[in-house]
Amino acid sequence: KQEVTQIPAALSVPEGENLVLNCSFTDSAIYNLQWFRQDPGKGLTSLLLIQSSQREQTSGRLNASLDKSSGRSTLYIAASQPGDSATYLCAFFNTNAGKSTFGDGTTLTVKP
Amino acid sequence: NAGVTQTPKFRVLKTGQSMTLLCAQDMNHEYMYWYRQDPGMGLRLIHYSVGEGTTAKGEVPDGYNVSRLKKQNFLLGLESAAPSQTSVYFCASSRWYGYTFGSGTRLTVV
Numbered sequence: 001k002q003e004v005t006q007i008p009a010a011l012s013v014p015e016g017e018n019l020v021l022n023c024s025f026t027d028s029a030i031y032n033l034q035w036f037r038q039d040p041g042k043g044l045t046s047l048l049l050i051q052s053s054q055r056e057q058t059s060g061r062l063n064a065s066l067d068k069s070s071g072r073s074t075l076y077i078a079a080s081q082p083g084d085s086a087t088y089l090c091a092f093f094n095t096n097a098g099k100s101t102f103g104d105g106t107t108l109t110v111k112p
Numbered sequence: 113n114a115g116v117t118q119t120p121k122f123r124v125l126k127t128g129q130s131m132t133l134l135c136a137q138d139m140n141h142e143y144m145y146w147y148r149q150d151p152g153m154g155l156r157l158i159h160y161s162v163g164e165g166t167t168a169k170g171e172v173p174d175g176y177n178v179s180r181l182k183k184q185n186f187l188l189g190l191e192s193a194a195p196s197q198t199s200v201y202f203c204a205s206s207r208w209y210g211y212t213f214g215s216g217t218r219l220t221v222v
Contacts, residue, residue: 032210042215042216043202043216044202044213046210089155093206093210100211102154102155103154
């Protein structure tokens, strides 16, 4: 059974810092990886998707990587802004099997 | 570009009452899912569907029923609501390129 762990559970940084959020997993089988952002009281917004055959994806100030050999994915946020404050979740899914496993998230606070 | 739409957004039920949550997607996705999200518990899969007319149990299916009569709609039913079903419910749909979530339904059972 796939298990997903996100560390740290909470992170507070000053504005402008570059930061890395970590997501570790136990099953290196062929899964796609998706990073989401969730604002308080809101739904999940997709940030980046890495297919099982890929190693990283970039969108603006965000970069996500996937290393199956080490069982890790990282989300890199450059030049953080107060608007980046939210909970970030990683999820592994096998669409063909209808299976998905979500991490519990890292709550990020970026202080002005 | 609606994506995934959930109705209602908020609901308060009395213990023992029934209700249906509606999820609609306009992306022609085959797969649809119902999750619940509780503090400290993360997202837990209730039921899912891999296509029109199909449903399957997820991680926490007890007390819920679902139907997928049309490809674009996935209904979640509570036959006899219990306080333990107080939660935020999220619907999602997917294809190979990832999941799209609705904005959620906040349900309180008193």
